[in-house]
Amino acid sequence: MKDAREQIFASIREALQTLPERKPHPGPPSGAADPRWLAEETDAAALFLKRAAAAGTKVFTDAEACADWLRGLSARVVLLAENVTELTVDALSFAEVVSVFDRNDPDRIDASVTRAAAAIAETGTVVLTDETTPDRLAALAPWTHVVVVRRGEIHRSVADALAALPDDPNVIWVTGPSKTADVEGILIQGVHGPGEQAVLLI
Amino acid sequence: MAEQQIDQFTRRLDGKVRRAVRENSAAGTAKRAEILAADYGDPTPLRRLAGEIRQHAIENLDVHLAKAEDSLKRNGAEVHYAVTAGDACRVVSDILSRAGARKVVKSKSMVTEEIELNGHLEAEGIESVETDLGEYIVQIDGDHPSHIVKPIIHKSREDIARSFEREGLGDYDDDPETITRRARAWLRRKYFEADAAITGANFVTADSGRLVLVTNEGNSRFCLAATRLHIALVGIEKVVSGDADLAVLLNLLARSATGQQLTVYTEFIQGPAGSGRPSGPRETHVVFVDNRRTEVLASDCREILRCIRCGACLNVCPVYRQATGHAYRGVYPGPVGAVLTPLLAGKDFPAFADLPKASSLCGACNEVCPVDIPIPDLLLRLRNRAHAERLPSPGSPPMGPFAAMASRPWLWRMALRSGRVMDVGPVQKIPVPWMRAWLNTRTLPEWRGGKFRAWMRDRRKGGDET
Numbered sequence A: 001m002k003d004a005r006e007q008i009f010a011s012i013r014e015a016l017q018t019l020p021e022r023k024p025h026p027g028p029p030s031g032a033a034d035p036r037w038l039a040e041e042t043d044a045a046a047l048f049l050k051r052a053a054a055a056g057t058k059v060f061t062d063a064e065a066c067a068d069w070l071r072g073l074s075a076r077v078v079l080l081a082e083n084v085t086e087l088t089v090d091a092l093s094f095a096e097v098v099s100v101f102d103r104n105d106p107d108r109i110d111a112s113v114t115r116a117a118a119a120i121a122e123t124g125t126v127v128l129t130d131e132t133t134p135d136r137l138a139a140l141a142p143w144t145h146v147v148v149v150r151r152g153e154i155h156r157s158v159a160d161a162l163a164a165l166p167d168d169p170n171v172i173w174v175t176g177p178s179k180t181a182d183v184e185g186i187l188i189q190g191v192h193g194p195g196e197q198a199v200l201l202i
Numbered sequence B: 001m002a003e004q005q006i007d008q009f010t011r012r013l014d015g016k017v018r019r020a021v022r023e024n025s026a027a028g029t030a031k032r033a034e035i036l037a038a039d040y041g042d043p044t045p046l047r048r049l050a051g052e053i054r055q056h057a058i059e060n061l062d063v064h065l066a067k068a069e070d071s072l073k074r075n076g077a078e079v080h081y082a083v084t085a086g087d088a089c090r091v092v093s094d095i096l097s098r099a100g101a102r103k104v105v106k107s108k109s110m111v112t113e114e115i116e117l118n119g120h121l122e123a124e125g126i127e128s129v130e131t132d133l134g135e136y137i138v139q140i141d142g143d144h145p146s147h148i149v150k151p152i153i154h155k156s157r158e159d160i161a162r163s164f165e166r167e168g169l170g171d172y173d174d175d176p177e178t179i180t181r182r183a184r185a186w187l188r189r190k191y192f193e194a195d196a197a198i199t200g201a202n203f204v205t206a207d208s209g210r211l212v213l214v215t216n217e218g219n220s221r222f223c224l225a226a227t228r229l230h231i232a233l234v235g236i237e238k239v240v241s242g243d244a245d246l247a248v249l250l251n252l253l254a255r256s257a258t259g260q261q262l263t264v265y266t267e268f269i270q271g272p273a274g275s276g277r278p279s280g281p282r283e284t285h286v287v288f289v290d291n292r293r294t295e296v297l298a299s300d301c302r303e304i305l306r307c308i309r310c311g312a313c314l315n316v317c318p319v320y321r322q323a324t325g326h327a328y329r330g331v332y333p334g335p336v337g338a339v340l341t342p343l344l345a346g347k348d349f350p351a352f353a354d355l356p357k358a359s360s361l362c363g364a365c366n367e368v369c370p371v372d373i374p375i376p377d378l379l380l381r382l383r384n385r386a387h388a389e390r391l392p393s394p395g396s397p398p399m400g401p402f403a404a405m406a407s408r409p410w411l412w413r414m415a416l417r418s419g420r421v422m423d424v425g426p427v428q429k430i431p432v433p434w435m436r437a438w439l440n441t442r443t444l445p446e447w448r449g450g451k452f453r454a455w456m457r458d459r460r461k462g463g464d465e466t
């Protein structure tokens, strides 16, 4: 498609030729995009938990409480990702624990526990990458998804998280459970992804 | 004659649809204002900054697009270009046929609506399923989205329940939760059956070569988790200079579109998943689509290319709330559509020249726009173009008589005095066609013409000052 490329670039250059000058970049936003309350928040972990809860994410700081919650949801089959050490097969003894997502039986797994690459305090977001979540389906298809985050991994702001975006084929920020308001503006959770999103902060 | 197309549509519109759209839009406007005020106080400086970031991007498009292409290739993606809508469709079907792909899942994308990709694929015997809940319903109904962010704002739950019943998704049930669960189960099968995923992109970063995609439902993520071939169709104007720009743009996009801090899923895609990964595409193709964007760039309305498709200008617009999305007869309704649709129509401009006039120029669209597009100015420029091209203007009252009156004081005085008859006679019945057309959709206040003059006269005489 070399011709199409050249044609488009020629049209762009021709269009831009008429400009007396081109607008310069306004420079790095340096905090302009931070909400005004962000400066007062000094504890990134506390802010992360608060904002995550506000986005509809269940928050846990204790592995046992998280396991109890899963039991309470009567999760019978739980996928536990291999790189998660904070929750163990023993702690999940009430369920059948698997480590591989089977795309031939995608609804067999009730809940999954996977590792985050990072988190964002400002928005209560968890950051997943192919590096830490090699099977994207494991973190998406089950109704309930728990992400394990470590305190040292929390970015303060969206701007900080963008500055630290890793080189990874697919980085995804998850802020709350999957949702829609397409039907008469009524909010429903769990459209294609988890209806229950949780974080376990260690 | 005597009525523009948009007015004809509006007059025939079902009152229930109008009410639903108005309420939903008003709620969207309120949520946007609330979160922006809570988080930024006055969002104007941030909107201006976002506008500068986007204006810079489009005024340096040659540089940034070339850079984005290099970065994407470096990341392992293949880059294609398409001049016309037809070219874009052909590029997609070529990629699909080379891979032997027969079934496709799609994540909501305005540019694919623009190029009518679904129809093209269907004609080629390729199944293409929309996965965004609203877009899926639009697709099974053979309908068109009527809002950029809320495609089925014009449909009721009863409409949807009937469609689902017809399509075999279960017996009639209009509970929104049930509707959503049924779509979840149905579309899940489609993801796993699909050979390829087609998405759009909200932004493309030149420096790092990332496609940025936002969804609340998680459907684009599912598309890119379940399939092995990814094709992204991207308007050339979506390029921004770098990751740092996204702090401003993502924060404003989510708040303006849905009143959220961030959209639930914000995905940054650099290229195919590494070999040996259990999920994710093996191939990533990016198709940069012109489809007359370079014409818009050459026009005096290039600012519209800043648009990040948030839908805030639709929600706030009194004309959109009254007319609803389909009245705009294009992919982009509301104020943004009133600018973009005529521009993207090329030589069919005259067919859409009524749209720029479907505005009271109240300025609300500019005030809410996260990238500060001066939409009212652009509407005026397009009106001027229509005038310069001597296009007919049905429904517009002739201005000649007014000019004659306004420049002759005696005639003006007489008209003011005789205007009083309008309070006694039924004005809606005035037998002048253009006046009747105008009055059909408007009510006149009580005639009080001449009072100011009388007051001035009294005042000069030193009379009572009321």
Ligand code: SF4
Residues within 6 Å of the ligand: B148, B256, B306, B307, B308, B309, B310, B311, B312, B313, B314, B336, B365, B368, B369, B370, B371, B372, B373
């Ligand atoms: S013109 Fe502005 S307000 Fe309207 S959709 Fe585009 S970005 Fe949003």
